[in-house]
Amino acid sequence: MKVLVPVKRVIDYNVKIRVKPDGSGVETQNVKMSMNPFDEISIEEAVRMKEKGVAEEVIAVSMGPQQCQETLRTALAMGADRGIHVKTDDVLEPLAVAKMLKAIAEKEQPQMIIVGKQAIDDDCNQTGQMTAALLGWSQATFASVIELGEGTAKVTREIDGGLETVDIKLPAVVTSDLRLNEPRYASLPNIMKAKKKPIEEMDPASLGVDTTPRVKTLKVSEPPKRQGGVKVESVQELVSKLVNEAKVI
Amino acid sequence: MDFELSPDQAAFRETASQFAAEELAPHAAAWDEQGIFPVDTLRRAAEVGFGGIYVSEDVGGSGLSRLDAAVIFEELAAGCTSTAAYISIHNMAAWMIDRFGSGAQRERWLPALTRMQTLASYCLTEPGAGSDAAALRTRAVRDGDHYVLNGTKAFISGASRTDLYVCMVRTGEEGANGISCIVVEKDTPGLGFGQLERKMGWNSQPTAMVTFDDCRVPVANRIGEEGQGFRIAMQGLDGGRLNIAACSIGGARACFEAAREHVLERRAFGRTLAEFQALQFKLADMATALEASRLMVHRAAALLDRGDTEATMHCAMAKRFATDAGFDVCNEALQLHGGYGYLRDYPLERFLRDVRVHQILEGTNEIMRVIIARRLLGR
Numbered sequence: 001m002k003v004l005v006p007v008k009r010v011i012d013y014n015v016k017i018r019v020k021p022d023g024s025g026v027e028t029q030n031v032k033m034s035m036n037p038f039d040e041i042s043i044e045e046a047v048r049m050k051e052k053g054v055a056e057e058v059i060a061v062s063m064g065p066q067q068c069q070e071t072l073r074t075a076l077a078m079g080a081d082r083g084i085h086v087k088t089d090d091v092l093e094p095l096a097v098a099k100m101l102k103a104i105a106e107k108e109q110p111q112m113i114i115v116g117k118q119a120i121d122d123d124c125n126q127t128g129q130m131t132a133a134l135l136g137w138s139q140a141t142f143a144s145v146i147e148l149g150e151g152t153a154k155v156t157r158e159i160d161g162g163l164e165t166v167d168i169k170l171p172a173v174v175t176s177d178l179r180l181n182e183p184r185y186a187s188l189p190n191i192m193k194a195k196k197k198p199i200e201e202m203d204p205a206s207l208g209v210d211t212t213p214r215v216k217t218l219k220v221s222e223p224p225k226r227q228g229g230v231k232v233e234s235v236q237e238l239v240s241k242l243v244n245e246a247k248v249i
Numbered sequence: 250m251d252f253e254l255s256p257d258q259a260a261f262r263e264t265a266s267q268f269a270a271e272e273l274a275p276h277a278a279a280w281d282e283q284g285i286f287p288v289d290t291l292r293r294a295a296e297v298g299f300g301g302i303y304v305s306e307d308v309g310g311s312g313l314s315r316l317d318a319a320v321i322f323e324e325l326a327a328g329c330t331s332t333a334a335y336i337s338i339h340n341m342a343a344w345m346i347d348r349f350g351s352g353a354q355r356e357r358w359l360p361a362l363t364r365m366q367t368l369a370s371y372c373l374t375e376p377g378a379g380s381d382a383a384a385l386r387t388r389a390v391r392d393g394d395h396y397v398l399n400g401t402k403a404f405i406s407g408a409s410r411t412d413l414y415v416c417m418v419r420t421g422e423e424g425a426n427g428i429s430c431i432v433v434e435k436d437t438p439g440l441g442f443g444q445l446e447r448k449m450g451w452n453s454q455p456t457a458m459v460t461f462d463d464c465r466v467p468v469a470n471r472i473g474e475e476g477q478g479f480r481i482a483m484q485g486l487d488g489g490r491l492n493i494a495a496c497s498i499g500g501a502r503a504c505f506e507a508a509r510e511h512v513l514e515r516r517a518f519g520r521t522l523a524e525f526q527a528l529q530f531k532l533a534d535m536a537t538a539l540e541a542s543r544l545m546v547h548r549a550a551a552l553l554d555r556g557d558t559e560a561t562m563h564c565a566m567a568k569r570f571a572t573d574a575g576f577d578v579c580n581e582a583l584q585l586h587g588g589y590g591y592l593r594d595y596p597l598e599r600f601l602r603d604v605r606v607h608q609i610l611e612g613t614n615e616i617m618r619v620i621i622a623r624r625l626l627g628r
Contacts, residue, residue: 014270034263073260185268188298188311188321191260 001054001111001170003046005080006061006101007039009071010121023219035071038116040078041176044183045146046114047079054148055112057081061104063097065089069199076194077186083199088211090204096211098130103207105135110171112153117142117175128175138168142177252544258320261313265321268297269328277329280453281599284445286410287332287453291365294336299325301363302340303488304347308355309363315488315550319495323543326499330603333499335454337492338406342369342415345430345485349473358413358432367412371489372402372459373482379403380616382417383425383479387461389418394468396420396431398439398461404610408457409442411435416459417482420475430478432470439464450602487553487561490568490611494546497575497607498539500600504582505535507597511586528585535578542571562624569617572607579604 011017012032020027035043049055060075062068063086072083086100105113115128132139140146140155144163147154157164158177168174186194204211232238242249254262272290280287294300302318304310313321318340325333343362347355361367378384387400398418405414414433421427433440443458473481509532512522522528549563557563583590583597590597608614 070256070259073256074263077260077264185297186260186264187296188261188264188302188313188317189306191257191264192312195257 002057002059002108003049003055004059004061004101004105004108004110004113005039005042005046005075006063006097006113006115006127007043007071007075008036008116008119008121009033009062009064009068010036010119013037013120019220019222023221025217025220033067033070035074036116036119036121038118038120038176038178039075040183041178041180042114042116043075043078043080044181045176046112047184048181049148050079050081059084059108059110061086061101063088063092063100072199073191073194074186076197076199077191078184079190080197082197085199085201086204086207087201088204090211091213092211093213093215094124094126094130095214096204096209097127098134099209100204100207100211101127101131102134103209105131105171112170113137113173114146115173115175117177128173132173135171135173138170138172139174140166140168140172141175143174144177144179146174146180254320258317261317262320262324264297265299265324266327268294268299269325269333273325273328273332277332277453278593278596278599280329281331281450281603282452282593284452284455286335286407286455288368288410290332291336291339291368294325295363295365299336300339300365301343301347301359304340304343304359304363305355308347308359310343310347310359311363314554315491316547316554318488319491319546319550322492322495323499323502326496327503328499329453330496330500330600331451331453334451334493334496334603334607335406337489337496338371339365339369341485341489341492342371342413344488345371345415345481346432346472348484349430349477349481353469354432354472362413368407368410369413369415370405370407370411370459371485372405372414372416374402374404376401376403376458380613382482383428385417385419385428387416387418389420389429389431389466391420391468392465395465396468396471398431398433398464398466400461402459404446404456405459406451406454406456408455408459409445410455414440414459415472416461417478420478425479426476428478428482429475430472430481431466432472433461433464433466434470437464437466449605450599451606483561486611487564490564490617491546491550491553493607493611494542494568494571494575497572497604498542498546500604501535501542501575501578501582502539504579504597504600505532505539507595508532508535508582508585511589515587522585531581531585535581538574538578542567542574546571559624562621565612565617565620568611569614569621572604573614575604576601576608 012034018027046058058080060080061084062072118125142158143155144158145156151170153168298311301310302313306312375385389396389398412435416431419427420429439462441460446456515522545567549567552560552563579601589595
């Protein structure tokens with residue numbers, strides 16, 4: 001079977017995020033970018049399926065500007081077989097991404113799409129669910145274990161109350177959670193080999209998708225600075241503050 | 250002239266920096282404090298391709314250039330300078346076998362070396378022959394199909410824990426032309442080790458004397474021809490010096506970044522330290538020194554990759570400059586941290602102790618000046 005894995009280029013998790021002075025977004029100029037960590041986990045899972053012989057091909061997809069090819073190269077160096085780059089400088093919202101994934105899935109016919117549960121830049125946690133809905137496929141989100149059967153998969157999901165196991169029919173969309181696996185490092189020889197793997201280029205129009213944002217960003221601002229605490233003299237004072245100032249009880 | 254990293258080099262740097270941040274940096278303090286040689290981590294590093302960065306691919310190496318290696322070692326050293334430096338020594342020894350060994354020798358040793366299933370040490374220095382390496386006195390006397398080795402090597406990185414000792418020994422006349430390069434495997438009868446040296450830094454790798462007491466080694470273990478050993482050793486060191494220089498840059502960069510964060514946060518006299526111009530200038534000088542060091546190392550590496558006849562001098566210049574600058578930057582960063590810089594809870598003093606030795610080994614910085622001057626004056 002084929003496995004499709006979307007990979008997003010995001011600000012590196014180590015970078016201290018700075019808001020642009022005009023409040024229109026966050027600073028991305030001269031900022032280190034890398035693959036969304038949950039997407040690394042998705043690629044790792046797909047590559048492991050291939051190494052076990054249950055998947056034949058792993059296709060990585062990235063959407064965005066030219067530099068997304070670096071992210072695709074990382075996916076190829078980790079073991080994906082080929083890349084698809086949907087090149088656009090537009091701002092992409094989860095719905096547009098899901099529509100494009102649907103168009104690609106209809107063409108490529110993968111049995112599984114493994115999506116990171118969320119991207120660490122906008123933390124939307126929507127793309128996987130929307131993609132499954134648009135395709136009419138099964139979905140299993142926040143996966144910490146994926147076991148493949150014959151045309152089915154058993155997926156262990158991390159939920160608030162603990163772990164939930166669901167059986168789903170393929171084709172399916174699965175979103176990966178933190179504990180699904182520990183992604184490998186792209187090795188030096190594999191980085192060299194990745195150069196020879198193909199990356200197909202397309203654009204949103206050729207997929208028949210209108211990427212116009214549906215959400216208008218009014219203002220981006222930094223979270224309020226943390227204030228220092230105060231010491232209270234007595235339990236009475238504490239309770240009074242909790243009731244009257246914090247209004248939590 | 251293009252000063253940008255290629256996309257490949259950017260990807261190598263990314264992998265190395267991730268590995269350093271996740272596998273080296275979190276353990277560096279404990280390795281230093283407890284004197285742990287992290288063999289498992291070395292093997293993981295080899296899985297990524299760091300065991301034979303510029304060793305050929307047919308024996309498991311990564312087949313990259315010296316410039317690629319310089320980029321990689323800077324990143325690794327920013328995680329743990331001492332461990333990165335050992336990896337660089339292993340790479341140097343493996344390269345010598347790859348470059349000068351026979352097909353059979355390459356097949357025999359390199360596949361395990363590039364995976365770091367076996368580890369290598371480079372044995373040139375002796376108690377009585379440091380900077381004047383060509384005066385070495387360890388003798389190898391031919392006896393049938395064997396050499397019988399007698400003598401002592403000093404300051405050997407990895408000694409007692411590594412598997413292959415790439416040794417420069419005297420098989421002929423006095424001076425450089427009487428030296429041969431012989432590989433001694435661990436467990437060879439007559440091969441012994443001194444006590445572990447107690448060192449200022451580089452504590453994540455053992456250092457000890459290596460002794461040969463009628464140690465019989467097959468002639469098949471000689472790398473290259475008799476009398477070629479000194480040239481092999483010196484060629485290994487050209488690249489080794491760049492690696493060590495890159496390790497100084499990496500350690501110093503880590504200190505610089507810590508200092509930059511510190512002055513932005515630490516307040517005194519109602520302002521952050523970053524608002525004092527004297528300290529701004531200090532940071533500016535540190536960043537400039539790092540940039541200059543990196544440019545020199547990369548340029549020398551490019552010359553070495555091209556086989557340029559001036560490469561040796563440029564390697565010496567880069568090593569001298571970058572290891573001096575690297576130590577100074579660590580020291581300034583420690584000073585900017587004030588009393589905290591002196592505490593083991595902060596990494597500054599460890600980086601400082603680790604990079605200090607880079608001014609001494611792979612040829613002291615005084616010897617670097619000798620090499621440069623000799624070339625300038627045509628002697």
